Amino acid sequence: MTAERRAVALPAWATSGLLPVLNLAAAFAVSGLVVWAIGESPLEALKLLLYGAFGYGEAIGYTFYYATNFIFTGLAVSVAFKCGLFNIGGEGQAMMGGLGLAVVAIGLDGWPPALVLPAAVLGAAIFGAAWAAIPAWLQARRGSHIVITTIMFNFIAASLVSWLLVGVLKAPGSQSPESADFPEAAWLPKIHDLLAGLGIQIEGSPLNLSFLVALACAGLVWFFIERTKWGYEIRVVGGNPGAARFAGIPITRTLVLSMLIAGGLAGLMGLNELMGLQHRLIANFTMGYGFVGIAVAFMGRSHPIGIVLAAILFGALYQGGAELAFEMPTISRDLIIAVQGLVILFAGALEHLFRPQVQALFRRLGALGEAHG
């Protein structure tokens, strides 16, 4: 009977397209109510937000620049999630990744970019991966819950980097907790500079090469998860650990592998923020992007394409939100954060809110189709 009842299960385009759009619409509707309550026009606000995010070249650049962070952290959450692990530690893994690339970039002062860039990327990935491996091992071997350990590791990473930044890594003569500037060999080129080299002129923005790295990572993650033996094992362990054991899949190794990849991806976030923009290691550069990655992964249904789209949405909210707060003084920065929170709430935590209604609709449409067919 169960098979028959589930025959009305939603088609893929409805679960991965229609439902997220409905959730988003609901989030915007509630946000609109808030805007209306403080006496502003919700439509006007939406227009400003969209214009601020996509209205002109620089805005688009900024939107994609923010999206780059979210692609990395969203992928980090999704790879762990495929293995049944809830990785809350993207923030800390990104922080450690930043530390890794800073150590490499500063340490390889004077080397050519062709060597420094890959080495720094590797440094970021290895530090991020190592930071994620410890909670993974503790989970697999000692049963320490990974949600708890990764949260704790976020605090430890933040404190460790802060301590290093007021100590050994502090730039000589500086009063703020930041490292010395990276050598120019470790700067990622901006997209507008690259395009200018090809004769295409676009407005300047912090959007840099790491956006393309992020897209490449999304493609590689898809291939790894869906098309390799190890990705298959990760999905089996996430889907049914008992069956994985019976099929001879090494559970501990698979859990640790998925977290290594997750941590490495989160670690790469520093490419965008540090090698692309700041050109030095600063405290708290992760800015909560690691946590937003959780919402991005959920909204993107843990699928790389969905994650890229969700990351662009959140990038637009960050960029458009900032513009909106600037244009409408009554709408403060805090309100923008509240709107982002509503999107996270509806898209992440309440992702199944409208499922029963949509299912009922499909059932009725199915019955109608049958009556006419």
Added chain:
Amino acid sequence: MPLGGPDITDSSADKDAPAIELENITKSFGPVRANDGITMRVERGSVHAIIGENGAGKSTLMNILYGIYHPDSGEIRINGTACALQSPADAHHAGIGMVHQHFTLVEPFTVLDNILLGFENGAVLARPRRLAARKLEAIERDYGLSVPLDAVVSELPVGMRQRVEILKALYRNAEILILDEPTGVLTPLEVEQLFQIIERLKGQGKTILFISHKLGEVMRIADRISVMRGGKLVADREPDATNASELAELMIGQKLAAAVDRKSLSVGQTLMALEGISIPPAEHRSGLHDISLEVRSGEIIGIAGVTGNGQTELLEIIGGLRVPASGTLSLGAEVCAAPDIVPGAVDLRKKGVGFVAEDRLRMGAIGAMTATENVILGYHGRPPFSRHGCLQPRAMRNACARIMADNDVRPQAPNLPLDNFSGGNQQKLVFGRETDHGPRLFILGEPTRGVDIGAVQRIHNTLISMRNAGGAVLVVSSDLDELLAICDRILVMFEGRIVGEMLAGDTDIAAIGLMMAGQNPDDPGEEARNDG
């Protein structure tokens, strides 16, 4: 008509009307008609069996009767009065109780508290408990249900838990009891006791709806048998006017495939040997005690026993999931598992051992993954399914298409998640996955649980053909009829020990039943250890 239907104590109810009348009940899920114009009469004080394959619509019909689903059209009359059953509460009110196949008990609670659940009658439980206990004792006396009210459910054997469910329904004044596959989890002895209880309930005027696919039991206990197929009621029979093979044909809509003959073979070399395997007992688990057995080519060995007497542990040892505390497991001349040798499930598969896990959803497959992805599980790391670490989608698709065709998996939809297949079809996929690699030694746990009669025959035929071709098969099953049908030797397990062995020719069901319950068949005077 008041919502919730008639009160059975209502004197206006027609005393001579049938207990249940279903009139043209139709229920669709999307394009699928799960129930199609079902019209049925169930006489009061009778045992009415409903049989049919998985997906025939039995559960849908019972769920409609129990108020969980609402029919698209049609009428339900209870004791002659039309009822709109909107919820299980309405069904209770109309005097309908249900004992589900999977019990709905809170395990850490006592029997009394489980029965009281939802009918507490007050915030402080002392007085309701006392009153309920008094009423329950009276019910237990009337129907001969001996259940200790203050026992904790998790400590009761399965048969006893079922009686708790029956007691619960009776406490709620059920006049009509729906028993959904009630004998699936019981020992032969417990089945006997259940049938005695059913007889007594019938004698007191209760009406029993008995849902089953075991034809022998149905022929014994039912006053009337309704057969469902494809959502329709296809036949109504009295047991005297039919026989098991007619019922089977009505259920599947065609003649059963003929059983493959067992060639007479002399058993060949030993393919697998267990020597003195032990695992210490753990909480609620019996462990294993000094298990020694040999599986030889050209034979099917059956392990009989009530679920939970060490069969799971035995399968875990053979499947390479556990290291024995003592003893050895060898394949051919090679020792594969011993206290100091960690076995590997992958290595065992490479040596030509196939496994069908006892609990397919927990151990054998991944519900959220597609059929194609499930048919490579355990074989995913080697050609043709993966080369240089990359999966080979074409090889996977081919294997899935082949397995689906060979095993008549329905629907033949390789990209459908496993969860969307019925239990029987999931099992066909898992079974087909293992046979597709032509194992020389085939280990199966509960190979036909929840599988349609037609598919059971096919699975049995496959196993016998393997044996005829010189393969070795070890089957763990709680279904004794299955083992009797296919095995050359049957070993009986009780509390982690092998307590008896019988050859196919001279099996004595009564003796096996006693051994499964921990009694010595040669000493009938001894009280059953887990009786009652």
